[in-house]
Structures are given as structure tokens and as C-alpha cells.
Amino acid sequence: xxxxxxxxxxxxxxxxxxxxxxxxxxxxxxxxxxxxxxxxxxxxxxxxxxxxxxxxxxxxxxxxxxxxxxxxxxxxxxxxxxxxxxxxxxxxxxxxxxxxxxxxxxxxxxxxxxxxxxxxxxxxxxxxxxxxxxxxxxxxxxxxxxxxxxxxxxxxxxxxxxxxxxxxxxxxxxxxxxxxxxxxxxxxxxxxxxxxxxxxxxxxxxxxxxxxxxxxxxxxxxxxxxxxxxxxxxxxxxxxxxxxxxxxxxxxxxxxxxxxxxxxxxxxxxxxxxxxxxxxxxxxxxxxxxxxxxxxxxxxxxxxxxxxxxxxxxxxxxxxxxxxxxxxxxxxxxxxxxxxxxxxxxxxxxxxxxxxxxxxxxxxxxxxxxxxxxxxxxxxxxxxxxxxxxxxxxxxxxxxxxxxxxxxxxxxxxxxxxxxxxxxxxxxxxxxxxxxxxxxxxxxxxxxxxxxxxxxxxxxxxxxxxxxxxxxxxxxxxxxxxxxxxxxxxxxxxxxxxxxxxxxxxxxxxxxxxxxxxxxxxxxxxxxxxxxxxxxxxxxxxxxxxxxxxxxxxxxxxxxxxxxxxxxxxxxxxxxxxxxxxxxxxxxxxxxxxxxxxxxxxxxxxxxxxxxxxxxxxxxxxxxxxxxxxxxxxxxxxxxxxxxxxxxxxxxxxxxxxxxxxxxxxxxxxxxxxxxxxxxxxxxxxxxxxxxxxxxxxxxxxxxxxxxxxxxxxxxxxxxxxxxxxxxxxxxxxx
Numbered sequence: 001x002x003x004x005x006x007x008x009x010x011x012x013x014x015x016x017x018x019x020x021x022x023x024x025x026x027x028x029x030x031x032x033x034x035x036x037x038x039x040x041x042x043x044x045x046x047x048x049x050x051x052x053x054x055x056x057x058x059x060x061x062x063x064x065x066x067x068x069x070x071x072x073x074x075x076x077x078x079x080x081x082x083x084x085x086x087x088x089x090x091x092x093x094x095x096x097x098x099x100x101x102x103x104x105x106x107x108x109x110x111x112x113x114x115x116x117x118x119x120x121x122x123x124x125x126x127x128x129x130x131x132x133x134x135x136x137x138x139x140x141x142x143x144x145x146x147x148x149x150x151x152x153x154x155x156x157x158x159x160x161x162x163x164x165x166x167x168x169x170x171x172x173x174x175x176x177x178x179x180x181x182x183x184x185x186x187x188x189x190x191x192x193x194x195x196x197x198x199x200x201x202x203x204x205x206x207x208x209x210x211x212x213x214x215x216x217x218x219x220x221x222x223x224x225x226x227x228x229x230x231x232x233x234x235x236x237x238x239x240x241x242x243x244x245x246x247x248x249x250x251x252x253x254x255x256x257x258x259x260x261x262x263x264x265x266x267x268x269x270x271x272x273x274x275x276x277x278x279x280x281x282x283x284x285x286x287x288x289x290x291x292x293x294x295x296x297x298x299x300x301x302x303x304x305x306x307x308x309x310x311x312x313x314x315x316x317x318x319x320x321x322x323x324x325x326x327x328x329x330x331x332x333x334x335x336x337x338x339x340x341x342x343x344x345x346x347x348x349x350x351x352x353x354x355x356x357x358x359x360x361x362x363x364x365x366x367x368x369x370x371x372x373x374x375x376x377x378x379x380x381x382x383x384x385x386x387x388x389x390x391x392x393x394x395x396x397x398x399x400x401x402x403x404x405x406x407x408x409x410x411x412x413x414x415x416x417x418x419x420x421x422x423x424x425x426x427x428x429x430x431x432x433x434x435x436x437x438x439x440x441x442x443x444x445x446x447x448x449x450x451x452x453x454x455x456x457x458x459x460x461x462x463x464x465x466x467x468x469x470x471x472x473x474x475x476x477x478x479x480x481x482x483x484x485x486x487x488x489x490x491x492x493x494x495x496x497x498x499x500x501x502x503x504x505x506x507x508x509x510x511x512x513x514x515x516x517x518x519x520x521x522x523x524x525x526x527x528x529x530x531x532x533x534x535x536x537x538x539x540x541x542x543x544x545x546x547x548x549x550x551x552x553x554x555x556x557x558x559x560x561x562x563x564x565x566x567x568x569x570x571x572x573x574x575x576x577x578x579x580x581x582x583x584x585x586x587x588x589x590x591x592x593x594x595x596x597x598x599x600x601x602x603x604x605x606x607x608x609x610x611x612x613x614x615x616x617x618x619x620x621x622x623x624x625x626x627x628x629x630x631x632x633x634x635x636x637x638x639x640x641x642x643x644x645x646x647x648x649x650x651x652x653x654x655x656x657x658x659x660x661x662x663x664x665x666x667x668x669x670x671x672x673x674x675x676x677x678x679x680x681x682x683x684x685x686x687x688x689x690x691x692x693x694x695x696x697x698x699x700x701x702x703x704x705x706x707x708x709x710x711x712x713x714x715x716x717x718x719x720x721x722x723x724x725x726x727x728x729x730x731x732x733x734x735x
Contacts, residue, residue, distance in 0.1 A: 275404020438510025450538020464706025
């Protein structure tokens, strides 16, 4: 990000005139039918190697791969990342997403989800048309090579745990004008919103005239958004003017507006545990009410993206909040160091000749300042470097963790919750029954970037000041006394977040996988609706997870039943194909050399004949609460079972049962993780911590998004890529 500590040195200058950016033109035609059929046959061959198999997923069903979380440069943060000051590539319009999905990542479906808070009605209309253009090139609608969906992101950020609701993608099945809203629905009220405070960026054009048009266009967008009228609150969305900026500050208002439109839609929470903007102490529990949760639309959750893994619960906290609201700083454990505690250590190291009592007073003051600083703990000591904070507030034993993991916002925590005070019509307590998926959250119109681990600065959201010259234009220090902890002003927007360390937690992104009856739009949509989906961390693992003895026979992931016997399950998994260098012939034939290089950067999805072996199957069992306030820690059994696989390409088949289930006296859900052999991955080691002989973290070597880490350094480290099935939900027949 451009801003680390305060305002730019240069104030507003005359910014001149700018212009809009277009949606671009789709270049690539439908992929060759032979390539589509070859991929389908390879999947059928792989499936045959896993016999025996259940009958819950008939051979007519295929696994399709997609990405339901993609931004173009019309998203404000994406526009910021595209500017020359961050070594950006320039515009990434909607048409790029279509060509990238078709010929770089070879996906089966994707959705555009730009931030509604800065998506004008004109841009929304242009995106809808671009999606139609992409679908028009897909061939026969009953057998397209690619299905493109229209959507937007509702991007809400609160300054306290009580007011933070997080981010949700809203996806629509239709493409016709009569099947879509006339404007997107954002979360921000009032003027400015997400773009406030960034006007001075435009003045950089005087210092970087080669990028003049980029900066001027950026200012044009800010000015245009500031000039748009805000929609009147409390008015039916269908009666509002087309051109106003519509907002729904809380989930209940969002659901109400979607109800008013009357279109089918999916609302997918994502990045729930990402601590860049989520206040410490936030809990997803407050969503579990009839008003704030729509169980018909909100049936899926994104457990993995290019912003990390939000699946895994941990019992540590960044802040302890008492019943009276008082905040205290938790002491370090083997698995976690709170940033408030680290602030105290930094202060103690700076005490020097201070009296012991005064030193300890400032140590406690530093801790308290961090507890009050929301997500801006680093500004308590403005002169600190990223390395000074070690790995505070990070999960030390999570797979590709989300930065600043918020444990009570994770998918596992959500699935363990129950609200008996809000029973449904059958008398069952309200619960989240999410299917699991993953996506990229890419901000460069590149759906499905996880096919290869390369080009960290282009295939992830890692970004920063491009040179020391540009850094010299920004405040490089502070006049504050380094031995006096500072009070931090808590404010909304993109400013003052821990943007130096977060670059080490950007990954190439995940994928949605689904078991579909066909390649057409309706088949894809229905698979999503019935939760017959899973997520991968990027590679195209094949995964089946079935209840073998369901009431009507074998049943797939995402199913739910009243069940009283001993459940028997089967997991079948194959690793992803090893990738060959470069791009396949179809990509070279489908796009011009210039466009192929601009979008794919020399590498495409290009599978060989050998698959990575699956080394482990893990089963997670969660027993949801039976009473409000029940401790969820013991209810999340991760892993409940770990099954080793033989190291062979033909994959892994595991069968198991739970004889304890009939005696539990409570509901349960089960899901599977299929884990591949280790392979190098971008930012696989995150902050690259250094430990002393006792195992204590004593240093880090961050993988910066700016010039301090070589642009050619992809910061590769070995990880075990994986796939997460959607759960199978079993409810006790008698309560």
C-alpha cells in the first residue's frame, strides 16, 4: 500500500482532468472442443482408478473448477494496486477476466465481484455487458466451455467487534437485464467511504509523468464517486433512481434489499478471519440471528483465498474481553504471541535509563494502547519496522493462514455455534450450515491464479512502493519520542493498516470445485445451491466425500439428514496434475501473443500426465453447541481421524464410521481434507521466522510487497496443498 504512517507530504495540487476506464474487449473464442473432452476423459480415467466407489456421485457427474471472487480495476483497491507508484501493470478490466479464465487458467466458471461501495451504476452496467460478451463466446449454452456469472462484493468494515460484519460476495445466476439489479448494493453510508483520503495520490503524476494518465484516471474515479448522489434510506430498492449509490450498512438490510429485487442469489461470506481489517475480539456469533443470517441465500462460506485460510479455529486470543467490556492482554503461549504483549516487549527494550517503575508503567501503557488501536497496533510505535513485531497475532501452525487470524471468525468456529433462542419451524436451533469453497480474491482480473506458483507480484495481491525514490516521498519516520507509546486514532477506510507484514500472507488463491450434472449455467448453479462443492488451495485435486448409508442410499458432501444409526463414510481423492512449463497450444492459438503474455505472463494451466500423490486424509468432526455459551473448543475435533495414504499416483480411498455418534445425544457434522505431498508455494513460509534453541521466535525475514524484496523472488517454501470438502450434517432424530 502507498501509505504507512500518516498523510502524504504533498497536499492537494491542481489535479487536472481524467477519464474513465472501459470494460475492455474479450479476445478469445471458445476453447477447442478437443481440449475440453480431453480434460473430461482424464478425469474419468482418474475416477476409474479409485474403485470401489459409492453411487452418490454418478459417473455422469463431472468435477468443474471455478473462481467466484474476482476484482477488476473498477474496485478501488485494485485501481490503487495498478498505479505506477506500486509498479502496477495498469488497467485490468472485466474483459481480461474472461480471457484469463478461458486461456490462462482454463476454468469452467468464474464470477466478477467488484466492491459495490465504489462501483457506479455505469460500471455495473458495463460489467453485466462484459459478462454477456464472455458467455456469448462460450458456444452452445447447453455445453459451454466457460460460464461467467455476475456479482458484487458487499464490503463492510466496522471499527469495533460489535459493529464489524465483514465482507460478502453476492452472486446471481442470470445474465439478462431483467434478471439482475440495476445497481449494486454497498455497505458504506455518507460521502467518501472507501476512497476518502487518497486524493493526494494524483499529485504523483508531477513526479512520474510517464504515468500521468494513470494517476489522472485515479483522481477522476475519486471525484466521480464523490459526486454521485446517495440513495435514500428506507425506500424500496426498485423505486430508487438508477444512478444513486445504494447502501445497506448491516446484513439484515442487505438481505431485505435482495428480497425486494426478488432474484435468486447466493451470499458468500469470505475473508472472515482476515485480521487486516477485522477488529481483534470480533466473533461471527453475532451473525447467528434470524435477522442477520439468511439460511436460504447464505449457504456457502469461503474458507480459503489469496488472502489466506479462514478454516481453522484456535483457542488463543489477541485480546481478552471481559463481561464488563474491559480489555486485557493475554500472555504468550507456545502457539501465539499477542501484538499487545509484543508492544510491551518493544517498550521494555527501549527503557534504557528509565526508573524501573516508570519502565513498567510504560510497558503496561504500550499494551493498553495496542488494545485500543483496532488493527493499527504498529502505530503505537511509529518508528518500528515490520521485523520488530515478530509474528505477533499470527497462527503459527495453520496452513497458509490468514494474516492476523481472528479465531472466532473462522469457519470451524461458525460451524460449532448454535442459537437455541432462535429455533426454526421444526424447533431446531438456528445454526450455520455452510458448504465450503475457496476462490482467489484476485484484484487483477485473473480468476484461478493458483494453477502455478510464479510471479508473486502479479498473481497475488502483494504490492508496495516500487523504489526507494518513491519511499522518500512518503513519511519515513516520526517526531514522536520512541520511548513513549502513542495513542492511535481509530478510523475507517484503507489507511493505517499493517500493510508491511501482510504482504507475506498473500497467496496465489484457491478454487471452487463442484460436482455437476453438466457444464451449463443451470447445472453449475444447482451444484452450488445444493452445496455439492469443495474448495482447494489452488491445485485441482479431485475429491469425493460420501455418507454411504444415508436414508436413501449414498449421499454426497453438502447433504443433511435426520440420522440415528452408525454413519459410514467414504473419501476418495486424487492429487492435482504436475504442471508443465509454458502454455499449451490451445492458449497460443486462442489469444494473440501480446495478450497471452500480458495476461498469463508466460505460464498457463498446462497439466502433464503425472499426479501429485495424496499423502493424508483428515476428517474433522464438529458437534454443534446444545446450549448458548457452551465452550466450542472441545466441540471442534481437528483432526478427529487422520488416515495415511500409500504414496501412489492413483490416489487414496478411505472408509470409516463413527460408532460413537448414536450415543452423543447431539448433532454432528463431518468434513474431509485431502492433503497432497509437499510442493513449493508462494509465501509458503509467510514471515520466515527465526527461532532460538528453545524454539522461541526471535526474528523474521518478511517477504515484502515493495522494492525491499526482489520482484523476481517468489518467496517459495514447501507446503502441503489441499482440498476441503463441504460437510455432511447429521441431526439426531430425537431431541
